[in-house]
Amino acid sequence: MDLRLLVQLGIIGLTFFMLINASAVLVLAERKIMGFIQQRYGPYLVGPWGLLQPLADIAKLLFKEELRPKGADRWLFTLAPILSVTAAFAAFAAVPWGAETTLFGLLDQPVALGVADVNVGLLVVFAITSMGVYGIVLAGWASNSKYSLFGGLRASAQMISYELSYATALAAVILLAGSLSVREVVDAQSGTWFGFLPQWYVFLQPLGFVIYVIAGVAETNRAPFDFPEAEQELVSGYNTEYSSVRFALFPQAEYINMVTMSAIATDLYLGGWHGVPLLTALGLGWLVFLGKVSLILFGYIWMRWTVPRYRYDQLMSFGWKWLFPASVVNLIATAALVLYFDA
């Protein structure tokens, strides 16, 4: 069998494995950081420093009884969590996470670190993440519960409102790089200005970056925009009626979506795997990438335990009256500047 094909398959397997484990690691990180912020220990009994807590959680979830409410829609109730987690995994397929490498001279032709290199990769990621909301909406509808229904309704309204700003922020980056391929956008950020400032798009697109982060938090349904769950009002929102593995798939999808969102932010605004010349020269750029993604994820968790939840109407009016106009202005200004400097 072709060595190159084997390596490519290995990279795909590795990406999948890392994504599955990312949710376990993030659950632990979330609980540890939450404990730290709330001046308590967090999990510490299972394993050293509570490191084996995610495994215990998984075992518990697997052995719970699976319940389905009497009036629930049989097919959609089962389909919803599967849809959620499938969309979450599939979205990462178009996200590159490292420079092309020959594995230290093992291969003649370099392979790209990432599952697939699509020439409209950015749009593919966007298309698949926008499909993820169906899992939540269907879960809310199929449960035949008022709390779940409200959670699902909120998810769909929130998605429609924030997707526009999100896409418009991305469009500005596409204009700057002149390409829809994520890998080309990353490689356009490899140099430096004045010899020390890295050419990251976050410096050219500060407003775009802020819009992307806000819309990204709303798209992944994380606090302070976690209205589909909103446990103080809706019990647990869209997943109220779920138990066991079916329930576990929802948080898993949420954590994987967080990773995708952070990885895209790293690729588009923070220079991807560029930034540390020594590591890049050694072919270890993916370590830089991993570090940046971890930092953004930490910020995500930090925000959840610091900022209180918005009110639902505040979220809608903020999305339509502030975020969307700001992103349009950002796009027009970027287009004008690109035209001016190119001409």
Added chain:
Amino acid sequence: MPEALVFYAFAALAIGASLLVIGQRNPMYSVLLLIASFGALSGLYIQLDAPFVAVAQIIIYAGAIMVLFLFVVMLLNASREDGATWDRSHPIPSTRLGKVGALLAALLVVQLGWALSQLGGRSVPVGSRVDGERLGSVLELGRVLFTRHTFAFEATSILILVAMVGAVVLARREGEA
């Protein structure tokens, strides 16, 4: 040959899902089947070497418009529709509106038949691309859209604008701020 197989698979999925959309009693299922149909269409676009169109189809139709549909169906809490009673002795409904509908349906069938018969002269193998290169890249697509099809493009945008203004007028009743 594999291309033809992929084409037939996607085409069957698109047609089957579209038929089920109107055959379903449950509006929720109809919306989902419509999404499946859009997905199959997008697969056909990929086969035509137009990835941008395919992805745009998913983003705009499956990702945005159908979420809105789902929102409305859920908000109105639409229940299962009752089956229509069909009088076997009078297959064509006797009301005036029904006759107009039957006429229009017949017209559509004739039109489709005519359009398909016009294709007969060209022999294009199933699942192959004829004009793929021109629409392959985003650059070329934009160029074609803004030169050859400018009028259609602008007319469509004005149509959408009119619809939007109409929706705002309808949603905002008399005397409200």
